[in-house]
Amino acid sequence: MTASITTRRAPAAPAARVLRQRAVQAVGVVFLVSTACFAIVQSLPGDIAYRIAAGRYGYDQVTAASADTVRAELGLDRPAWQQLLDWLGDLISLDLGNSLVTGADVAGELGLYFSSSLQLAAAALVLALAVGATGGALAAARPGGALDRITTFWVSGARALPPFLLGLVLILVFSVHLGVLPAAGHGEASNFVLPAATLAVGLSGLFARVTRDAVAQIRQSEYVRFAATKGLGGRLVFLRHVLRNTGVTLIAYVGVQMLILIEGVIVVESLFAWPGLGHALVHAIFWRDIPMIQATAVALALLVVVLNTVVDLGSLAIDPRPRRREVVL
Amino acid sequence: MAWRKMRAAGASAAAVLMMAGCAGEGAQDNQQPHQPLKVVGQFELHSLDPSTSGGFFTRLQVAETLVDADPQGVLRPGLATGWDTSPDGLTWAFRLRPDAHFHDGTPVTAASVAAALDTARGKAGTPLSEVPVRAITADGQAVKVALAKPFAPLAAVLAHTSTQILAPSSYTVDRKVTEIVGSGPYRIKRLEQPANIELAAFEQWQGQKPAITEVKYQAVGRSESRALMAESGQSDVTFGMDPTSLQRLKQAGEVDIADVTLPRTILLKVNAGHEILGDVRVRRALSMALDRESMATALLRDPEMAATQLFPPSLPQWHQKSITALSHDPSGARELLARAGWSPGPGGTLERNGKKFTVTLRTFPDRPELPILATAIQAKLKELGIALEVKIGNSSEIPAGHQDGSLELGLYARNYALVPDAMVTLADDFGPDGADHGAMGWNSPALTSTLNTMASGSDTDGSAEGRRQVTEILQSELPVIPVAWYRQSAVVSQRVDGLVLDPLERSWRLTDLTWTK
Numbered sequence: 001m002t003a004s005i006t007t008r009r010a011p012a013a014p015a016a017r018v019l020r021q022r023a024v025q026a027v028g029v030v031f032l033v034s035t036a037c038f039a040i041v042q043s044l045p046g047d048i049a050y051r052i053a054a055g056r057y058g059y060d061q062v063t064a065a066s067a068d069t070v071r072a073e074l075g076l077d078r079p080a081w082q083q084l085l086d087w088l089g090d091l092i093s094l095d096l097g098n099s100l101v102t103g104a105d106v107a108g109e110l111g112l113y114f115s116s117s118l119q120l121a122a123a124a125l126v127l128a129l130a131v132g133a134t135g136g137a138l139a140a141a142r143p144g145g146a147l148d149r150i151t152t153f154w155v156s157g158a159r160a161l162p163p164f165l166l167g168l169v170l171i172l173v174f175s176v177h178l179g180v181l182p183a184a185g186h187g188e189a190s191n192f193v194l195p196a197a198t199l200a201v202g203l204s205g206l207f208a209r210v211t212r213d214a215v216a217q218i219r220q221s222e223y224v225r226f227a228a229t230k231g232l233g234g235r236l237v238f239l240r241h242v243l244r245n246t247g248v249t250l251i252a253y254v255g256v257q258m259l260i261l262i263e264g265v266i267v268v269e270s271l272f273a274w275p276g277l278g279h280a281l282v283h284a285i286f287w288r289d290i291p292m293i294q295a296t297a298v299a300l301a302l303l304v305v306v307l308n309t310v311v312d313l314g315s316l317a318i319d320p321r322p323r324r325r326e327v328v329l
Numbered sequence: 330m331a332w333r334k335m336r337a338a339g340a341s342a343a344a345v346l347m348m349a350g351c352a353g354e355g356a357q358d359n360q361q362p363h364q365p366l367k368v369v370g371q372f373e374l375h376s377l378d379p380s381t382s383g384g385f386f387t388r389l390q391v392a393e394t395l396v397d398a399d400p401q402g403v404l405r406p407g408l409a410t411g412w413d414t415s416p417d418g419l420t421w422a423f424r425l426r427p428d429a430h431f432h433d434g435t436p437v438t439a440a441s442v443a444a445a446l447d448t449a450r451g452k453a454g455t456p457l458s459e460v461p462v463r464a465i466t467a468d469g470q471a472v473k474v475a476l477a478k479p480f481a482p483l484a485a486v487l488a489h490t491s492t493q494i495l496a497p498s499s500y501t502v503d504r505k506v507t508e509i510v511g512s513g514p515y516r517i518k519r520l521e522q523p524a525n526i527e528l529a530a531f532e533q534w535q536g537q538k539p540a541i542t543e544v545k546y547q548a549v550g551r552s553e554s555r556a557l558m559a560e561s562g563q564s565d566v567t568f569g570m571d572p573t574s575l576q577r578l579k580q581a582g583e584v585d586i587a588d589v590t591l592p593r594t595i596l597l598k599v600n601a602g603h604e605i606l607g608d609v610r611v612r613r614a615l616s617m618a619l620d621r622e623s624m625a626t627a628l629l630r631d632p633e634m635a636a637t638q639l640f641p642p643s644l645p646q647w648h649q650k651s652i653t654a655l656s657h658d659p660s661g662a663r664e665l666l667a668r669a670g671w672s673p674g675p676g677g678t679l680e681r682n683g684k685k686f687t688v689t690l691r692t693f694p695d696r697p698e699l700p701i702l703a704t705a706i707q708a709k710l711k712e713l714g715i716a717l718e719v720k721i722g723n724s725s726e727i728p729a730g731h732q733d734g735s736l737e738l739g740l741y742a743r744n745y746a747l748v749p750d751a752m753v754t755l756a757d758d759f760g761p762d763g764a765d766h767g768a769m770g771w772n773s774p775a776l777t778s779t780l781n782t783m784a785s786g787s788d789t790d791g792s793a794e795g796r797r798q799v800t801e802i803l804q805s806e807l808p809v810i811p812v813a814w815y816r817q818s819a820v821v822s823q824r825v826d827g828l829v830l831d832p833l834e835r836s837w838r839l840t841d842l843t844w845t846k
Binding site for chain 1: 375376378380381383452453454505521522523524525547548549550551553554555557558560561562563693695696722723724725726728729731732741743744747764765766
């Protein structure tokens, strides 16, 4: 009996536990978020049928007749709870339904918007990490040195510059004056550079700051000093001890920033005409496209769960120290 | 150890190469601007259905309508080479262009055209759904339209973009449009909703082959971004410029600007059934209060766009040069309001029998000039002692407010030539029951009978006189108060020649463009 309990608490358990907990969380989040979205949209002022008709037919052709057609076609006269139950029923069978405005499959549309936003966020993250983490680590090598002061200046400057302004400046320099990059648009590899750089500049400052502080702190730690004392070379100490321990702090921080990044790309997406989640959500809310709003919100909520899971697993992998008392016992 | 070093070096090299690759590609694009033509505009493609796609595919010359129109609005052959009407005006026959082909290679048959029109007719709110059609049938290489009563502007209705003819392969069994297979000079090469459309010249097109064989359309929402794309040479033809960017680009002088006055008027819809606004003297006073020239100069950056009557000069048949122009006359407005019983109250706001002159104006931001014009109107009316509350919401609030009677004033832009014959839109807008985008609580038997006579086609000689009467009635009764006309501009890069804008916004005429030698 005792033996079997010990087996269940074997070291492989933490990862499985993380996955199990997060799966339960995901189901709860999907239910709560979609119900809340539905309730909020229903309570917004204005006749939903007219709003949808304005989205479908444009401002030149939105009329009472087109609104009536929309109402009849979509069954908007049915009681709200019936509409909500229909949506939840479809959701259980993994059917996100069709957009009320465009008539297209929500899953397909969402896939396109989601992947463009993720691609942009990932490109920005890679760029920010490359610049920020390297800068921070170098600055920490000599706290108070010239590079450290430049990094501090960079951090404040990058944070103080709103992305919209920075984006415009980058377009003016690289597109209008130098003519080397496209100003806006989507679909070609070169289209990535300016929006990703706009997002990365602000982020890289933060990463530099966090990396610099973490590295500086870890360099002062006893285990690093011990490693140096026992005769390990500087590079080996950095790679084996400093880098791994900095990773623990940095992974958790990057996870949080990734979320803020994806949800915060709206301004940059709009400036660079990037067909992403921000674009989709704003249009869907304006048009009262309920399935699209629900699906987008659910996708964003699930993304939070997924990223938290990845951060947890990542931290577990590079920092396998036990976290729960029973394992220690 | 050595392996770790190699891995780190490899990762850095890959990152550097990726960045270099991106930059290299951008530079290459810029060196070869001639393929394809890049068109940028504000319109997004949300639906393929001809009744809701806002004329995208006729503008891009992918799909054709049976009837076309020249820039003056005069009808000319489209997919139909000609048409006849029976003596009683109840049967129309449209002869199709022989050997016309759809982009999937199938011939354009009368049966497929009749099916496309039947589908269009079933969509609520389209002009064809308002026509008294009994049946649309195929008859050899002609399409026959049988009417329940004569309707003279039928050919003009069949020039409306919602009646574009798509191949049978465009539709599903339940007549939903899943792809655009038209018969025009360009065919769809790739389509990614909502922002990207790629076109290629259609090899089997019988007319003149377009000089530019590939076109890329991209929707860009912000006007600043569009201006920067035009300025950096990323786009060849850019639509939807805001007045400030346009002025800046004009001054810089590195691009060409094409412009045309549209048959679109920005107007104030007035609830004439309202206890205050029902008085024609009050409506005239509101009109006199507006300083249209200043608004056009300061806000639209184009003084010529100050409206002097409802119909802009781009509707030459309806625009009346001799009519007394609407003008700014604050003292005249005060006099009219006094005669209507309104006098300044203690707070400066006009009052009548203890009731204040307070009205609400609804407008929407989809056309960026509307909210700023609304606030200018608010300021001018305040000078007269009228308290105007401006509500900026969704475009659908104007038709919704019309239906439930809660609308007092609405500010929007109305295009009178979506159907090339403005009569069709006017008959709807100013009919006895009013319309969502027309009169509200206002009826003029004289105007209705004039329009009815013109619609039945029984008075062809008197049309000019009829149009004059219509314009004069609208000018004196003001069921809608004209504010400004509208000029559309496009920025054209110096790589391209030959862009002439169509005032009817039916086509962007990309087939007429050539690369600069």
